[in-house]
Each structure stands twice: as structure tokens, then as C-alpha cells.
Amino acid sequence: MAAPVVSPPEAGQDGPQRRTDPGLRHRLAERGIDSHLxxxxxxxxxxxxxxxxxxxxxxxxxxxxxxxxxxxxxxxRFFSDPYQRDTIxxxxxxxxxxxxxxxxASVPIAYRMRGRFRGKRLLMIVLVxxxxxxxxxxxxxxxxxxxxxxxxxxxxxxxxxxxxxxxxINNYWGVFFSLIIxxxxxxxxxxxxxxxxxxxxxxxxxxxxxxGWWDRxxxxxxxxxxxxxxxxxCLTFVLAFSVFPSAILVGNPAGETRVISIAAYQAAYEQxxxxxxxxxxxxxxxxxxxxxxxxxxxxSRFYTGATxxxx
Amino acid sequence: xxxxxxxxxxxxxxxxxxxxxxxxxxxxxAFFLVGLLGVIGSVLVNSFGTRWFGGWFPEGFxxxxxxxxxxxxxxxxxxxxxxEVSVAVVALSLVIGVPAAYVLARRDFPGKRLVxxxxxxxxxxxPITYGIPLATVLYKFGFAGNLSGVILANLVPSVPxxxxxxTPFIEQIDPAIERAARMCGAGMRAVxxxxxxxxxxxxxxxxxxxxxxxxxxxxxxxxxxxGPDSQTLIVALFYSMSAAGIRAQQSVDAMxxxxxxMMLVLLVIAMRFVNPTQLVARVKEEPEx
Numbered sequence: 001m002a003a004p005v006v007s008p009p010e011a012g013q014d015g016p017q018r019r020t021d022p023g024l025r026h027r028l029a030e031r032g033i034d035s036h037l038x039x040x041x042x043x044x045x046x047x048x049x050x051x052x053x054x055x056x057x058x059x060x061x062x063x064x065x066x067x068x069x070x071x072x073x074x075x076x077r078f079f080s081d082p083y084q085r086d087t088i089x090x091x092x093x094x095x096x097x098x099x100x101x102x103x104x105a106s107v108p109i110a111y112r113m114r115g116r117f118r119g120k121r122l123l124m125i126v127l128v129x130x131x132x133x134x135x136x137x138x139x140x141x142x143x144x145x146x147x148x149x150x151x152x153x154x155x156x157x158x159x160x161x162x163x164x165x166x167x168x169i170n171n172y173w174g175v176f177f178s179l180i181i182x183x184x185x186x187x188x189x190x191x192x193x194x195x196x197x198x199x200x201x202x203x204x205x206x207x208x209x210x211x212g213w214w215d216r217x218x219x220x221x222x223x224x225x226x227x228x229x230x231x232x233x234c235l236t237f238v239l240a241f242s243v244f245p246s247a248i249l250v251g252n253p254a255g256e257t258r259v260i261s262i263a264a265y266q267a268a269y270e271q272x273x274x275x276x277x278x279x280x281x282x283x284x285x286x287x288x289x290x291x292x293x294x295x296x297x298x299x300s301r302f303y304t305g306a307t308x309x310x311x
Numbered sequence: 312x313x314x315x316x317x318x319x320x321x322x323x324x325x326x327x328x329x330x331x332x333x334x335x336x337x338x339x340x341a342f343f344l345v346g347l348l349g350v351i352g353s354v355l356v357n358s359f360g361t362r363w364f365g366g367w368f369p370e371g372f373x374x375x376x377x378x379x380x381x382x383x384x385x386x387x388x389x390x391x392x393x394x395e396v397s398v399a400v401v402a403l404s405l406v407i408g409v410p411a412a413y414v415l416a417r418r419d420f421p422g423k424r425l426v427x428x429x430x431x432x433x434x435x436x437x438p439i440t441y442g443i444p445l446a447t448v449l450y451k452f453g454f455a456g457n458l459s460g461v462i463l464a465n466l467v468p469s470v471p472x473x474x475x476x477x478t479p480f481i482e483q484i485d486p487a488i489e490r491a492a493r494m495c496g497a498g499m500r501a502v503x504x505x506x507x508x509x510x511x512x513x514x515x516x517x518x519x520x521x522x523x524x525x526x527x528x529x530x531x532x533x534x535x536x537x538g539p540d541s542q543t544l545i546v547a548l549f550y551s552m553s554a555a556g557i558r559a560q561q562s563v564d565a566m567x568x569x570x571x572x573m574m575l576v577l578l579v580i581a582m583r584f585v586n587p588t589q590l591v592a593r594v595k596e597e598p599e600x
Contacts, residue, residue, distance in 0.1 A: 032420035036499060040426070043411035043470060047429050050467050051441060058444025108336050125582050127340070129575065130347055134528035136549045137567050141350030144357055144564075151349050154367065181350065184343065193517065197479060231475070234435060242437030245530050245549055261439040261531075268443050277443050285440040292435045 062278040074279040084280070087260040088287055094172070094247075094259065095240035096291070098179035102187040102236045103229060110192040111217065114200070124192075130185045138178045139249035143169055146177065174250035175257045179240045187236045194228030195221070223302060230299035234292050241288050260284045351571070358564035380565040383558065384547060390573065393543040395458065396533075397526040400465045401519050407466075408473030409515065413507065415474065416481040434471040438531035441467065446535040456538030464532040472525065473518045480514030481507075527574060544570045 028034065063071040070076075078084045113120060133141070146152050148165035156162040168174055198221060206216045244261040251257030264284060268277030358376055360369025380386065415427055433441060445464055449455035454463055484507065492506045508515070527545070534546050542550075548570060551563050 032418055032423075036414060036418060037420060039410035039499075040414045042407045043430070043474070044426065046407055046466065046470060047433070050445065050463060051433050052429065054445040054448040055441055057448055058441075061444070061447070105339060108332065109340060112333065112336050121582075123340075125578070126344065126347075128578065128582075129351075131524050131528070131578075133351075133571065133574075134530065134545050136530060136545050136552065137354070137571060138350060140548075140552060140564065140567050141354045144353035145346075145349040151353060151367070177346075181347065189521075194479075197483065238435060238437060242439055242531065244439060245534075249549075249552055261437060264439055264443060274443075274447060278447075281440045281443045285436050288437055288440070289435065 058278040059282060061275050062282050063275075065275050066273050074276050075283070077276070078279060078283060083258075084263055087258055087263045088283070090257065091241060091243070091259040091261075091284075092287070092291075094175055094179065094243060094257070095237055098176055098183060098240045099187075099233055099237040101180060102183040102240075103191070103233045105184060106188040106191045106232070107225075107229070110188055110195050111221070113192065114195055127188055128185050130181050131189070133182065135178060135182055135243070135246045136249070138181050139246045142174055142178055142181075142246075142250050146174065169250050170252050172251070172256050175243060175247050178246035178250055179243060183236045183239055186239065187232050190232045190235065191225075191228065194225055194232070197228075198224045226302040227299055230295050230302075234295055237291065237295075238288070241291075260287075354564050354567050354571075358561055358568045360561060376559070376561040376565040377569070379559070380562045380569070383562065384551065384566055386544075386566065386569060388540075389542060389544045389547050392458065392541055393527060393545075393573075396461050396465060396541075396543055397523055399462045400469050400526045401523050403462070404466055404469035404473050404522055405515060405519060408470045408518070409477055409511070410503070411470075412474040412477035413481055413503070416478045417486065430471045430474050432471075433467050434475060438468065438529070439535075442532050442535045445532075449536055455536045456541065458541045460536045460538075461533050461541050461543070464536040465526050465529055467532070468529075469522045469526060472522055476518040476521060477511070477514050480511055480517075484510050523577065524574070527577070544573070 025034070062074060065071075065073040065077075067073065113123070130138070144150055146168040148167075152168070153162070153165040156166060157164075168177070202224075203216050203220050206220050211219070242261055243259055244265070247253060247257045247259045247262060251259075253262055260280065261284065264277050264280040267273050267280055356368065359372045359374065361371040361373050362369060411430070415423070415430070442464065445467065446455055449460045449463065454460035488510075489502055489506060492502050497505070527543070529543075530545050530549060533543050534549065537543070537546055544566075548563070548566055551558050551566065
């Protein structure tokens with residue numbers, strides 16, 4: 001999209017003159033290059049030093065297997081071992097349903113909580129509380145609450161809904177619940193901020209033209225909210241995909257919740273095989289970016305820009 | 312029901328409370344809240360309990376576990392480290408992120424898409440993915456294992472997060488305001504400090520709060536880069552939980568409660584200054600009909 005900068009012919013004339021030459025500055029400014037871009041410099045230095053360089057370093061490391069052999073030996077090792085390969089499916093099987101549920105549940109709740117009502121502030125604060133918990137604390141709470149002697153199973157048994165404790169921890173469901181508890185408030189906060197950025201007078205205009213609440217939601221609010229929803233899905237998906245502490249603590253880290261981050265961690269900090277750890281990390285990133293890219297591709301088909309909020 | 316339906320048609324805004332959709336929504340919220348209460352409550356009760364082998368509540372209550380946890384885990388140091396790390400990360404990420412967000416939201420320049428992608432990637436990638444190579448590089452240059460390494464590692468997702476959060480706020484400011492200020496002779500500095508910053512205060516607060524919460528709760532990156540003296544509270548909590556059996560369960564729960572209390576105080580303070588529903592824009596509240 002952006003054309004490469006072609007330096008104008010007179011750029012190479014004499015140095016001191018060039019600085020004050022209004023022609024060159026003007027021409028560069030027309031292409032969008034002026035002193036404003038200096039605001040971007042600290043961020044670019046930061047991102048190259050702390051993200052791009054380490055990432056390329058890790059990528060390079062993944063092609064230098066510890067045992068020698070071809071550059072792709074570690075990738076072959078990962079994909080030929082079902083114990084390692086299946087971690088991809090286990091991770092996706094946890095992350096996609098959890099992220100979808102978080103986003104889809106947040107939309108109606110946030111939509112309903114736009115208006116004014118008594119106790120709204122308190123309810124918002126309570127809903128936001130789980131963010132403060134963090135995955136580790138949630139894991140601790142879930143072990144107590146959903147465990148065989150916990151309050152949840154006790155309630156089920158005394159209500160006659162179950163004869164014996166339901167196994168909800170140290171398996172898939174324990175991790176899934178921990179993803180909901182930490183992910184839902186996050187999705188909710190983001191979506192309600194996107195919703196409050198949509199000018200309510202747009203909806204009122206539709207109402208005066210006779211649109212019912214469903215039509216207003218479907219044709220006014222939802223399309224404007226769509227980019228926000230896609231972003232929120234991506235962020236909650238990232239949170240869910242990188243599930244690590246709760247998969248160890250409330251899951252079954254040797255079996256059904258041996259997610260890919262556990263495989264990477266074990267390679268790096270238990271076997272000290274950094275090339276293999278980098279390989280797994282790169283595969284993890286590639287799988288995740290694939291999902292994100294699909295969502296963002298879909299998002300780009302929607303309107304982005306001002307949503308009429310008053311700044 | 313039919314009268315309700317009719318009333319709903321004539322004044323839809325007032326009747327939302329009675330619709331079945333509302334019941335489902337509030338039911339879901341209630342279910343979530345009960346679960347949340349159970350999760351928090353069981354940690355809280357256990358941290359005060361003496362012995363709890365069965366039954367609804369422990370046999371007796373005590374506060375000894377807190378003194379125990381405070382001494383055994385060195386909580387004062389852990390809290391100090393956590394505060395230092397999060398304040399540094401919030402301040403640095405705002406200083407780096409807000410100007411960058413402004414340029415990216417307003418300007419078009421060659422290579423913009425590439426720059427934007429570079430900022431999006433850290434937030435779209437699992438922390439473990441870049442955390443492992445990052446930790447390797449930080450160890451190589453001697454940053455990892457101390458406070459500066461933890462701060463640097465935590466900045467990686469925070470700066471892009473500030474940029475992403477700020478972009479809609481900036482897009483909503485009318486560029487004509489800035490042009491008017493320029494016409495009146497304001498330079499870039501003046502425009503930024505006297506025009507944009509006051510208008511962006513809600514956005515900056517929102518970004519700061521979200522970054523703060525993320526940093527205090529950020530487990531993976533801190534876990535990968537921290538040394539024994541630079542653990543934050545959450546990492547220490549994980550270590551004491553995964554080493555189950557060495558410490559009493561109640562004492563781990565006491566530490567968890569202290570972590571939770573710290574975050575709650577933070578959150579309540581934050582909520583006094585920013586309304587979570589108005590994070591994106593100062594929207595006109597709906598007038599009462």
C-alpha cells in the first residue's frame with residue numbers, strides 16, 4: 001500500500017543546504033514523513049530490542065538442534081511424537097470454546113447494562129473482581145470449591161442431583177472453568193467499553209423510525225460493535241491459548257490438559273533443550289497466529305472508524 | 312403476558328426488565344456470581360480454618376495462618392517487588408505507548424502496516440511463545456534474574472496493549488481540534504500536552520488500569536525471568552502451590568487472600584476515578600424518558 005520513499009534528485013546535492021530546502025521537506029511531508037514520526041521512535045526501538053530480536057534469536061535457535069542433524073530435526077521430532085503433537089489439539093480444544101463462550105456471554109450482558117439502574121456500579125465492580133484473581137488464585141479457589149469435598153459437590157449431593165461427587169478438577173473441566181472465571185470479566189470490560197463508545201442517539205434515531213430492539217441491535221449496534229468483538233475475541237483467545245498455570249494446577253498436566261505451553265516449558269526448564277523449546281514455542285505461535293489471522297481477516301470486512309462517541 | 316408485550320411495543324426502553332431475555336441474562340450473571348463467590352469464599356474460609364476434612368465449614372477458626380504465611384514466605388519483600396515492578400511497567404508503557412498510538416491512529420506513512428503488525432504481534436502471541444526466547448536473550452545480557460529483567464519482560468505485552476487501548480480513544484477526537492490549535496500557533500509539544508492529553512485522560516486511565524492489573528496478575532513472563540529476589544506475589548504463590556505438601560494448605564490460602572486483598576484495594580481505587588462502562592468515550596447517558 002505504502003509506496004517506498006524515492007529520494008528526490010536534489011536530495012544528494014549539498015548537505016547544509018538540504019536541511020533548509022523547503023522543497024524536500026514538503027515532498028516528504030506529502031508522503032507522510034515529518035517530525036511527528038519521531039514520536040514513534042521510542043516504541044520502535046523498544047519493540048525491536050525486546051520483541052523482534054529475541055524472537056528471531058529463538059527462531060534461529062530452533063533450526064540448530066542440540067542433537068545435530070538437519071535444521072528441521074526438532075520440528076520432525078515434534079510432529080512425529082503423538083505425545084507432543086496432540087498438545088496442539090488439546091490447547092485448541094480448551095481455548096476456542098472458552099474464548100467463544102466469554103465473548104458471546106459478554107455481549108448480551110454488556111448490552112443490557114448500558115442504561116442506568118440502581119446498583120450498576122457495584123455490579124460492575126463485582127463482575128470486574130475476577131480479573132484481580134489471576135489464574136493461580138483461581139486455580140486455588142477451584143480446587144477448594146469444585147473438589148470432591150467442596151461446596152459445589154456438597155450442594156449437588158444434598159439437593160439429590162448427584163449420588164457421588166462429580167469429578168470437576170484435575171481434568172478438562174477444571175481448566176475450562178478457570179478460563180471462564182478469568183476470561184469472562186476481561187471480555188466483559190472490553191466489550192462494555194466498546195459498547196459505550198457507540199453513540200446511543202444512533203439507536204434512538206432508529207427507534208423513532210420504528211425499529212424494534214432486535215432490529216436496532218442487529219442493524220445498528222452489532223455492525224458497529226463487530227470490530228470490537230473481533231479484537232476482544234483475539235485477546236481472550238490469547239489468554240486462553242497460553243493457559244499454563246491452571247493447566248498444571250487444576251488440570252491433569254500429564255494427560256488431557258497437557259497443553260502446548262507445558263510441553264515448551266518442560267523442554268526448556270526440565271530438559272534444558274533450548275532449541276527444542278524454541279521449536280515448540282514457534283509452533284505454538286504459528287498455530288495461534290493462524291486462528292488470529294482468520295479472525296482479523298474477517299474483521300477487516302467491517303466498518304472501522306468513529307462510532308459517534310463524544311470525545 | 313400479553314399486556315406486557317403490548318406495553319413493550321409502545322415503550323420498549325422501559326420494559327426491557329420484564330423480557331425473557333433479561334431473565335436469561337441476569338440468570339447467567341447470577342450463576343457466574345455464585346460460582347465466583349464459592350471460589351473466593353472457599354479460599355477465604357480455608358485460610359481462617361483450623362482443620363477442614365468434611366462438612367460445610369472447618370472445625371474452628373484462627374488467624375494464625377496469616378502470621379505464619381507472612382513469616383514463611385517473606386510477604387513484605389514480595390509485595391514491595393510487586394509494587395515496584397507494576398509502577399515501573401505502567402509508567403514506562405504509557406510514556407512509550409501513548410505517542411506511538413497517536414501517530415499510528417492519525418498518520419499515514421510508508422511502512423505503517425509493518426510497524427502496526429510489529430506492535431500487534433506481542434499482544435497476539437502467547438506469553439510463553441516469546442517469553443522463552445526473551446528469557447534466553449535476557450539471560451545472555453545479564454538482565455534476567457533481577458528486577459530490571461522482570462520489568463523489561465513485562466513491558467513487551469504492556470506497550471502494545473496501551474497502543475491498542477488508546478487507538479479508539481484517539482480516533483474519536485476530532486482532528487479539527489488539533490488543526491485549530493496548530494492554526495493558533497501551538498507546536499507539536501503544546502498540542503500533545505495541552506490539547507490531546509486532557510481529552511485523552513479517560514483513555515490513559517483505562518489503559519493504565521488495564522496494564523496495572525495485567526502486570527500484577529502476569530504470571531508467565533515473570534515466572535520465566537524472575538530470580539529468587541525478584542519474584543512477584545503471583546509467582547511465589549504458584550511455587551508454594553505446586554510444592555504442595557511442604558507448606559500447610561491454609562497458609563498458602565492465607566497468602567492468596569493477601570494477594571486478593573491487594574488487588575481489590577487497587578481495583579476499588581481505580582473504579583473511583585473511572586467508570587468501566589465509559590472507558591471508550593464520555594458518552595451521553597441516556598436521558599430518562
